[in-house]
Amino acid sequence: MQLPGELMLQVDPGRPELVDEVLDWAGETASGRLSVELAGTETWVAAALERRGCARVPDGAFMLAMSRSLRRLPDLPGLPDGFVIREQEGAGDFAGRAAAHRAAFGSEWVTVERHVRMRGTWPYRPEFDLVVVAPDGGVAAYCQGWFDEVNGVGEFEPVGTRPEFRRLGLARTVCTAVLHAFAKAGGRRAVVYCRGDDAYPVPRRLYESMGFAAYTRTHWYR
Structure with missing residues (x-):
């Protein structure tokens, strides 16, 4: 509450x-x-x-629930020169990952301390929480995945790109890398929840272009 x-x-x-x-x-x-x-x-x-x-409240902002199979995944797209995808490797990456989230979402909610605490919470696994590192060593984008071994389902939550690194294909590439990690772990499906209304269309378009399709959406009740 x-x-x-x-x-x-x-x-x-x-x-x-x-x-x-x-x-x-x-x-x-x-x-x-x-x-x-x-x-x-x-x-x-x-x-x-x-x-x-x-x-039910008349339509405004809402979330779209999307999924795709983990079979026949696309190849990993390339990255601009000097950018690499990898797991987080230490305190500097932890701070960079938290800062990237704050910049991507305009929120102060994710501090370094919260991020480190989350990394120690089940069912977190570092191989599903990947970052794109820029040539200067900072975290430019990330995709955090959570994997349900029982049902073979992986979820993206959250995904973000720092504003100065948008439109370089970083989110698409790091999300595709996490899809491959889910499949390698034995996963069968992936899900993601994003804004579905036309006031904030970019994430929906990204996931649709990656083969995700909507299966339901949210509504507010008051």
Whole structure:
């Protein structure tokens, strides 16, 4: 719960009655009007919200859920001269990776300390968290992957490029490298979640060009 009333939840579709327990708690905890973002596939959550008088908000910004097979992957695109892709190798890379995220998203949320702590959190594996290093040694772009061994699914979360290094194909190349890493680990599918509305179209276009296709999108309920 992000006060005053923004709720994030997931409930097993086999136990839809638990949605009401979560919403009861949320109603007691929120200090403002409840606001919930959920995927279009989570019909059991939408039904519970509608029973309580919440309604789907008209379209604005939304997230698109996309996936692709890990078979017949494209070859790794080339990089501009002097740029290399690799795993992070020490404190300098950790700081550069955190700084690249802040620059890419205009957010101060990811500090070096948070990034290092995340690297120690299951199921993090460094071979799926790759960076593009610029000729000056700094981190220009990155793709962080998470791999679910049980289901054979890899996820991109997050992907970013520093503004001064955009339009060089760095994100495409590092994402493709992570796709190959997922496949090497025995993965069968990859997923990514990105903005789907026309106000922020570039990530969607990138993933579509890499063979990803949408399978659902998010909606807000209030």
